[in-house]
Amino acid sequence: MTTLRIGTRASTLAIAQSTLVKDRLARATGLDVELVTVTSEGDTNRASLASLGGTGVFASALREALLADECDLLVHSLKDLPTAKHPGLTLGAIPARADARDALCARDGLTLDQLPEGARVGTGSPRRVAQLRSRRGDLEIVDIRGNIDSRLGRVGDDLDAVLLSAAGLDRIGRLAEATELLGLGFWPSAPGQGALALEVREGDSGPDLTRGLSKLDHRETRLIVTAEREVLAGLEAGCAAPIGATAVVDAGLLLLSATVYAPDGTARLTASHGVTLEPGSLAAQLAEVHDVASRVVDELLAGGAADLVPKGSIS
Incomplete structure (x- = not known):
């Protein structure tokens, strides 16, 4: 293999993310790495994400x-990847995580609490x-689709603000627009x-490719995102299902919190x-992660999580 081909969507963010991986893989392997763009239904259909069947x-x-x-590997935003394993495919690497927070991008530098009533x-x-x-129950929430640039372009026009991923904004050089x-x-x-x-x-x-992926994989990130996705x-x-989840590792302790919203x-x-991550193999630590995620899930279900959300979105 003399050239590695990365499959990617053609959006500005997807290209930026894939280029980051392309450059790192080229340094790690010494091979030529190129991008191959692929168009998905989600890129061409402007219907709401839920009606299309979700981020998958x-x-x-x-x-x-x-x-x-047609390519040798794919670069996904992990939050957009279904949790079920796809037959014949595997996650070869999960690089170090960027900022996991949401970012508000509002007109006039406003924060969420400063937005006027009815914004x-x-x-x-x-x-x-x-x-x-x-x-903020007083806000008017508008369902939007489109890339980051088009969403930001509506702020100050027909929208007072948009909510986006801080990591996505940073990867395309527009984090400064977060208020x-x-x-x-x-x-x-x-x-x-x-x-x-x-x-x-x-x-x-x-x-x-295996050698390159091993250099890009970040164990702590793999552990915390696995906990959240489990x-x-x-x-x-x-x-x-409106669900948020956050996991962190601090002094060898993995802490996982998840919230289900109506x-x-x-x-x-x-x-x-939480669970203490004992030193050892990744497989052993992933088993500990599975245990703590199971405890979080059991508590949410026992508390009535299935009653909070639309029928069928949580079993």
Whole structure:
């Protein structure tokens, strides 16, 4: 293998993220690395994300291209990747996570609390909708789609503010347009937000790519995002379920907290648990992560999480 091909969506953010991985893989392997753009239904259909079947709509076309050997690996925003394993594919690496917070981008430098009554705030995320309604029930929430540039372009025009990922803004050089970064303690973001996922064909990476992926993989990030995503998997939840989750590692202790919101923001349920990560293999630590995520899921279900959200979005 003399050239590695990275499959990516063609949006500004996807290209920026894939270019970061491209440059790091080139340094790690000494090989030429090129980008191969793939168009998904989510890129061409302007319907709401929930009506299209969730964030997985962005991954399906990319995965088809990878399985057809049109590229050698994919770069995903991990928060957009379904939790269920795709047949024939595996996560070859999860690089160090960027900022996991949500960012408010508002006119006139306003923060969330400073927005006037009735202000129009754009987002396409059911989680963010529920959080906005919980925090500011007076706001008018507008369902929006489109890339970061088009969303930001509406601020000061037909919208007073939009909510976006801080990591996404940073990767395209527009983080300075955020007027407030929302703390994870009171505003948990999507499981895996801020992290990238490098997906490859199972058992078919080759020594050069395998070596490169091992250099990019970040163990702590893999552990914390796995914990967050296992809450989604355990609740059998997807795009229609407003769920935020945050995991951190501090002095060898992994702390996981997850919140399930009613779509209208009138109720929420939070569970938090921790586990000491014993020194050892990644597999052993992932087993500990699975245990703590299971405890969080069990507490949420026992507390009535399934009654908070639309039927079918949590089993």
